Amino acid sequence: MTTPESLTNTHSKSLINLLRGWPSTTLLPTQALSDAAQSVLADTSVAYPGLLYGPDEGHPPLRNTIAQWLTEFYKPSEAITKERIAITGGASQNLGGILQVFTDPLYTRNVWIVAPAYMLAFRVFVDNGFSGKMQAVPEDEEGIDIEFLRREIEESEKKAQEHGNTEATTKPARPYAKYYKHIIYCVPTFANPSSRTMSLERRRSLVQLARDFDALVVSDDVYDFLQWTSTISPAANEEFRTSAILPRLVDIDRTLSPAPAATDFGNTLSNGSFSKILAPGVRVGWAEGSAALAYGVSQLGTTCSGGAPSQLTSTYVERLLKQGVLDRHIRTRLQPAYASRWRCLVGNVERVLGPLGVKGPQSDREIVGGFFVWYTLPEGVLAEEFVKRCREEENVVVAPGSVFEVPGDDSISFERDMRLCFSWEDEDKMVEAVGRMRAVLEKMLKGEKQTANMNDGEMKHFW
Ligand SMILES: Cc1ncc(COP(=O)(O)O)c(C=O)c1O
Structure with a gap:
C-alpha cells in the first residue's frame, strides 16, 4: 500500500x-486518541476487559454507545438497540466475515455489485469462492437499476432451479446463520467511486427486491457522516449537518411493510466503519442489522477463537464517542x-x-x-x-x-x-x-x- x-x-x-x-494525516486526531488511550489504560475496570478476549459481539459499552449515536444521526422511527450491533474490525474485515457466515459458495448463486464499484471489495468476494459469480449492476443518477437487477436475478434463479441448486452443500446448517441465495453489494451514500447517492425510492425498491429473492444487501455506509452543501462559495459561518441525508437500507428494512418478525435475519446489513471519521489504523467498525443477523456476524470461527475484533481500540473509540469528542x-x-x-x-x-x-x-x-x-x-x-x-x-x-x-x-x-x-x-x-x-x-x-x-x-x- x-x-x-x-x-x-x-x-x-x-x-x-x-x-x-486515505484521510490526510493532518486530519488524524492524535491528541484525542492519546487522551482516550491513557484514560482507558489508567482505569483497570476498562483496561482489563480491553486487554483480554472480548465477548463475541464486541465491547458491550461500545455497542450501546454506537446504538445511541446512530439513533441520533439516522433518526429511525424506533431507537436502535445494542442487540442490532456487532463490533467489527472495519468494513473490509466484516465483508469477509459476512460472506463466511451467510453464504455458501455453491448454493449462493451470485454476488450483484453496483458498478462502478469499490475495487478492493472484489478480492474479498474471490477469497470466499465467488470468482466467476460476480455480476455488475448499472446505476443512473438515482442509483441502482432495479429493473435490470430483477431481470438478471430471475434468470439466475431459473438456472439454479434447472441445476437442482436447492440447498447449501458446502457448509452445514447452523442455528445462528442462514445461507442467502444472493448477495447485493453497494455504497448507497456518497459512493466510492461514483460519489452518487441512491434515492429514497430506489432504496425502498432495493429492499423489496432483496426480500423477493432471498438476497442480503450489504451496504458499506462508511461515508454517511461526511457531508456538506454543494455550493462552491458557501457562507462564511456555514453550519454542518448533524443528521443523515437519507435513511439507510437497514432503516427501511425495519419498517417496510410487512415488518419482519423479531427473530428474522432480515435482508440488509449496514457495514459501518470508523476508518473515514477517526483513523483507518484503529480498525474498528460495526455491523448493524436485525438482532439475529448481528449475532450471526459475531459467530465467525475466528471471533469465537480470538474474541471480538479490535477489542482494545474499541475501548478508545467508546471513550471518544461517549464524551462527544468524535x-x-x-x-x-x-x-x-x-x-x-x-x-x-x-x-x-x-x-x-x-x-x-x-x-x-x-x-x-x-x-x-x-x-x-x-x-x-x-x-x-x-x-x-x-x-x-x-x-x-x-x-x-x-x-x-x-x-x-x-x-x-x-x-x-x-x-x-x-x-x-x-x-x-x-x-x-x-x-x-x-x-x-x-x-x-x-x-x-x-x-x-x-x-x-x-x-x-x-x-x-x-x-
Ligand atoms: C466503500 C468502502 N468500503 C470499505 C472501505 C474500507 O473500510 P475499512 O477501513 O473499514 O475496512 C473503503 C475504504 O476506502 C470504502 O471506500
Missing part, C-alpha cells in the same frame, strides 16, 4: 496522488476540511478542465460528501491512456474507470471515466494537479504523442 521511494524520486515533478483514498471532531474538523477540499477540487476541475469537455456527476445535488468525485473525459479521450500520460508526463496519479469494473463481467465498462480523491493531498497540490492534467488533456485533444516515459510499476503502489 505504500509508494516506493524510487518511484517518487525519478520524476522531475513532485508526485501528486489523487488516487489514494462528534466534535467530525463537525469542527472533518466536515469543514473535506468540504473545503471538495470545493477546491470541484471548482478547479469545472474552471480548468470543464472548458475542455470534462464532466462531473449529479451536478444538481444539494448535499454531497465522501472522499471522491467521478468525472467523464471528453469524447475520444480514453481514461486509461489519459491516466497513464498523467502519471508518466506529469507525475499525477489518478484512478481510471476500468479499475472499478467488476472482474469477469465486461458488460459494463468505464472507458472515459476517472475517479479523483480529495481526502489525501492538500488543496495547493490539488490545484497544481488539475493544471498538470489540463496540460495532458490539451495535448491529447490536439493529437500530440506522449512525451515522457516513466516505467513506474503497478498502480497498486499508489493505493
Whole structure:
C-alpha cells in the first residue's frame, strides 16, 4: 500500500496522488486518541476487559454507545438497540466475515455489485469462492437499476432451479446463520467511486427486491457522516449537518411493510466503519442489522477463537464517542476540511478542465460528501491512456474507470471515466494537479504523442 521511494524520486515533478483514498494525516486526531488511550489504560475496570478476549459481539459499552449515536444521526422511527450491533474490525474485515457466515459458495448463486464499484471489495468476494459469480449492476443518477437487477436475478434463479441448486452443500446448517441465495453489494451514500447517492425510492425498491429473492444487501455506509452543501462559495459561518441525508437500507428494512418478525435475519446489513471519521489504523467498525443477523456476524470461527475484533481500540473509540469528542471532531474538523477540499477540487476541475469537455456527476445535488468525485473525459479521450500520460508526463496519479469494473463481467465498462480523491493531498497540490492534467488533456485533444516515459510499476503502489 505504500509508494516506493524510487518511484517518487525519478520524476522531475513532485508526485501528486489523487488516487489514494486515505484521510490526510493532518486530519488524524492524535491528541484525542492519546487522551482516550491513557484514560482507558489508567482505569483497570476498562483496561482489563480491553486487554483480554472480548465477548463475541464486541465491547458491550461500545455497542450501546454506537446504538445511541446512530439513533441520533439516522433518526429511525424506533431507537436502535445494542442487540442490532456487532463490533467489527472495519468494513473490509466484516465483508469477509459476512460472506463466511451467510453464504455458501455453491448454493449462493451470485454476488450483484453496483458498478462502478469499490475495487478492493472484489478480492474479498474471490477469497470466499465467488470468482466467476460476480455480476455488475448499472446505476443512473438515482442509483441502482432495479429493473435490470430483477431481470438478471430471475434468470439466475431459473438456472439454479434447472441445476437442482436447492440447498447449501458446502457448509452445514447452523442455528445462528442462514445461507442467502444472493448477495447485493453497494455504497448507497456518497459512493466510492461514483460519489452518487441512491434515492429514497430506489432504496425502498432495493429492499423489496432483496426480500423477493432471498438476497442480503450489504451496504458499506462508511461515508454517511461526511457531508456538506454543494455550493462552491458557501457562507462564511456555514453550519454542518448533524443528521443523515437519507435513511439507510437497514432503516427501511425495519419498517417496510410487512415488518419482519423479531427473530428474522432480515435482508440488509449496514457495514459501518470508523476508518473515514477517526483513523483507518484503529480498525474498528460495526455491523448493524436485525438482532439475529448481528449475532450471526459475531459467530465467525475466528471471533469465537480470538474474541471480538479490535477489542482494545474499541475501548478508545467508546471513550471518544461517549464524551462527544468524535462528534466534535467530525463537525469542527472533518466536515469543514473535506468540504473545503471538495470545493477546491470541484471548482478547479469545472474552471480548468470543464472548458475542455470534462464532466462531473449529479451536478444538481444539494448535499454531497465522501472522499471522491467521478468525472467523464471528453469524447475520444480514453481514461486509461489519459491516466497513464498523467502519471508518466506529469507525475499525477489518478484512478481510471476500468479499475472499478467488476472482474469477469465486461458488460459494463468505464472507458472515459476517472475517479479523483480529495481526502489525501492538500488543496495547493490539488490545484497544481488539475493544471498538470489540463496540460495532458490539451495535448491529447490536439493529437500530440506522449512525451515522457516513466516505467513506474503497478498502480497498486499508489493505493
Ligand atoms: C466503500 C468502502 N468500503 C470499505 C472501505 C474500507 O473500510 P475499512 O477501513 O473499514 O475496512 C473503503 C475504504 O476506502 C470504502 O471506500
